Amino acid sequence: MTTQPKTAALTSRALIALGGEDWRSFLQGLITQDVETLAPGEIRFGALLNPQGRLLYDLFVIGRRDGAWLDVERAQRDALILRLTMYRLRAKVTIAADEAPVFAAWGAEPGREWLPDPRLPALGWRGYDVAVTADQDEIAYDAHRLSLGVPGPADWGVEKTYPIEANFDLLQGIDFKKGCFVGQETTSRMKRRGQIKNRMLPLAFEGAPPPAGAELLLNGERRAGEVLSGQPGRAIALVRLDRLDGDLAAEGVAVRAETPDWLTTA
Structure with a gap:
């Protein structure tokens, strides 16, 4: 008997579509994750910090043929779009809300169109605009996440927490080799000293x-x-x-x- 994956619609999450010829260099200088090497169909976890190095927004970056999706907290999407627009200046980047749904799956591999959660294999997969009928709710997914000890946006809030305190360094959320990003100095210093x-x-x-x-x-x-x-x-x-x-x-x-x-x- 084949085990079926559990699937849930993550209604607390929403997408931002990035495009334009400068989207990589634009995002590369802002977030904790490297996007210069991000391939279409690949997903990475990261964050946008404030200049003092505290968490503003968590995000997943999903490579697409003509740009990227940002998987973000729905309640913060408009604020993040506004902040990204402020940073854009003369960069040739398009920034817009995208209403494709976000799903999670766990317990068994759901299919090729799903992407493995980059934070932790046991968390399962994330799906974007996939054809699926969810059989679980987001409370069930959060119970799964909590069973693995993985924190979420409700835990770090906005401009309260350093990403290392929220274990972003252990959940593949910070690339310490990528070069400059907003809040890098504080983040790198905390990691370098090794005394968390x-x-x-x-x-x-x-x-x-x-x-x-x-x-x-x-x-x-x-x-x-x-x-x-x-x-x-x-x-x-x-x-x-x-x-x-x-x-x-x-x-x-x-x-x-x-x-x-x-x-x-x-």
Whole structure:
């Protein structure tokens, strides 16, 4: 019996279409990911940062024959288009919303037209304008993502978090060899020093998740971090890596910080 993939429409995501003869050089100087070598049908994960090196927008870049798609958070698409337009200056680039739907698949390979998620193989695949009838909702996909300990946009917000704190360096979201991008100096310095004090880790617990923003306490007294987003039994928290040895709790709920196989904190 052939295992069928689970598929979900990611209604929280939307596309921006980039075109024009300068689209590569334009995007190359802005985002954390290399696009000079991006081939049609290839997908890469990255972000646009502010000049201080904090996360503005996460994005997937999908190579197309005549340009690229940017897979972005739907609620932030208009703001990102506006920011990209401000950066455009005299570059020969077209920037427009595209209404093709975004899908995710996991559990079994869905087909050739799907692209492997560049962050982590276990996350599955992403599909753009594919012919599919989704059998899952986005809550189910988020549960799958949380089961792997991978944070999402609800965890980093806008201009609050450094990409390394959100594990972009471990999820193939930063190319440290590509050259300049907005916020590169701070990002490269954090990586070069190799002493990351805070990272996003998954929390395991019983029942409903502690509320977003709840303080994570070590042994009932020392602040160890902050709970971000979650579902029953699983959440993401920004934690201090030197304060994990002991009993952790948030809002009176006992929690356990986990380190997935893909995540190294050294």
